[in-house]
Amino acid sequence: MKSFFNSLLLLLSATFAFNACPNPFKDLEIRVDTNVFKYTALVEVKSSAGLSLDNATVTLKGADADKIYNTEGKKIFKISGGLLLLALDPQVTPSEGAPVKFSIDITADDYLPTNIPVTIGVEETSSFLTATMINTKQLPQGVNLKTEAVSLGSGGTINSPVTLSSSAGGGVTETVSVSLPAGTQFKDAAGNIIAASSLSVSTLVANTSSNDVLSLFPGGNLALPEIKTNGGSTTAGTLLPAALTEISMNAGSTPVKNFNQPIEILLQLDPGYHNPKTNAVIQPGDELDVFSYSAEQGIWTYESSGTVILSSGKPALRVSTTHLTWFTAASLITACTNDYNVKFDASWLANGTTHPVTFKAFSAADQKQLTQGTITVTNGTEASISNLPSTAVNISFYDIQGNVLATQNLLNPCSVSTLQTVSLNASPVSNNPKVTMQLYVRCPGNTQKVTLLPTFYLYYKETGAPASSYKLLGTVTKGYISTTLLNTSTVYDFKAVWGSYIKYAGAKTVSADNTATVGDGPNELIGTRAGATNLEMLKEVCSENGY
């Protein structure tokens, strides 16, 4: 019996020895998600010449600029792969009636400076904006630029009156003349007279009869949330431009900001301009306003009003000013105080499939495009279109390939307060299968995959198409995206943008279910362009994140 007890004690000892289990925390990796931001703004920065703008200088201005960071939480703003990703301090939340406002200045050699105002409202967690930079060496159709030199007298003074006129060309038929009266002196940003011997005057004129004006109109849109009116108050509204020009001067090598006395600008107007005040084509004797753009505030401000005259057989408007910037001769149509609320009926987008639907609002009077935006739509999606003008508009809805899916004609969007159903015809891409992509990341030297993946933007284009044709496929959330925008029989190039990192994967076909691991192991992706650089990038990011 005692031997039995000895055996039993031995077994019980073994029982407790087995409780020497492995450390329960072994191999656990608890990580803080670096996607700390609740509000982001993605700015697609395009070059009119299709060139890279990654060396452009980005400066944020405005009351709330100090609340904006890059996605690494730093105050370093850089365009990567044509994209600028901005994020609002996660401890700041916009509220109803108190949105976060700032503007983005982008400058680059051989480009006209661009300023984009950004307003982040309480419900705008992801804002998508577009900025088009005009290359002065390769001007796009519909933009004309002329630079002329003028000799200055002692003290940098105009001795006798000078008039400089742009010339028609490049798809622009209207001209702009700048008259500098005798005695004019030129001031720098600090208000000091510039004592130079020569003056360089650049006059950019845009064709406002084309809808292309929308892409280069300062503020990024004709329909704007804020415009300073004649009385000094601010209103949301739409500017219908009859002329658009940007005038800049350099006295010697110093940029001119102001003058010691007013100078005169003569703006030739689009002769086919539909004047909303008279509801007819513009005529001499009509009244028209002039607005100038404040890049500092990201806002158009009323400058003056004038009577339309005839100049060289074309309607024109005289403007007197003491500063230089963008000017537009335009009619201001105030915006509706109510949003235009729509609900999409799209049975082809059932089962949770989404599609980026672009809407464009046109003036019913002359079919000029007033505004546009993109809504991520699934069947039953409700959305609001804000800042529509208080005038008759036609709204068209397009798929990603530009096919019209629906059109609505509104006599006055301000009088529509109920939810409107928009029936979207099936897009040709609806025949594509639903493609799901799951991406994993394994850091070099680690056996386990990264548990917490960042959210990044994925772009695509057909292989062989120019780099400027990349389109946004969607946001890849924690490595996952599901889409019907891709065809399983087409070869695509992909571009992934994560903060300041860009990764390309070329000549890929997709299947209904795609799983890939980014890493340096067998059968893992490391990118098809500059693979060694990508590996270094991956190592750097992994190291920064403690892997």
Added chain:
Amino acid sequence: MKTSLLLVVHLLAGLGFAARAQVKQGPALSKTSLGIHAGSQGFGLNAARALSHTFSLRLSGSYAPYNFSRVRTWNGNDYDLRMKSEFSNLLLQAEYRPFNEAGESGFASKLAVTVGGAFFFQSEANAKGVPTNDYTLGDLIIDREEIGTINVKSEWKSVAPYAGLGLREIKLGRNLSLNADLGSHYLSAPKVSLTGDKLLSGNEANQEILENNLKNYRWLPVLQLGLSCHF
């Protein structure tokens, strides 16, 4: 180990039956006792019924709440891990006292081999991880309360066998005696869940790792003392 445990249980059961066949007449048998106990599985009440000098049955109810916390670091961030476990069970034991065939008074007569099964009303351990410091991302400082929490829950099935040794009826008074137990429950492999919220969501991939680490956490040791009143 599972095989070893079953062997022990079978062996003890077999000895139990053998012992019953050898029961002899002895001093008066104290048939019923009620008691209290406290130890590694908490505290509780028990009642025993002697079927003979060598064989008896015991029913115990125990409750064991444990709380403790410690700071642990992952990826440069400290977390205050607040752990809490609660085990409460009803245990039915068969006790065999091989050296007490005639109600002897020596120390060996107090030794008992016990086997049984427990029904756990509660058998779970929870851990809540709360960041102890603010989180820095570039120039931004994220308040630690905005980072979120990690919650871990381990649950075992409700029925578990038990085996152990005991000392019984160490006399403290006329009807009062001291009991001692040393044994273990054998639990099922725990079911583990790991969830995070706010900026700690997305850590769920750790659940599989944790479940693997805890799969051998099946032995729940029992070391306890008790007082019994005999009737």
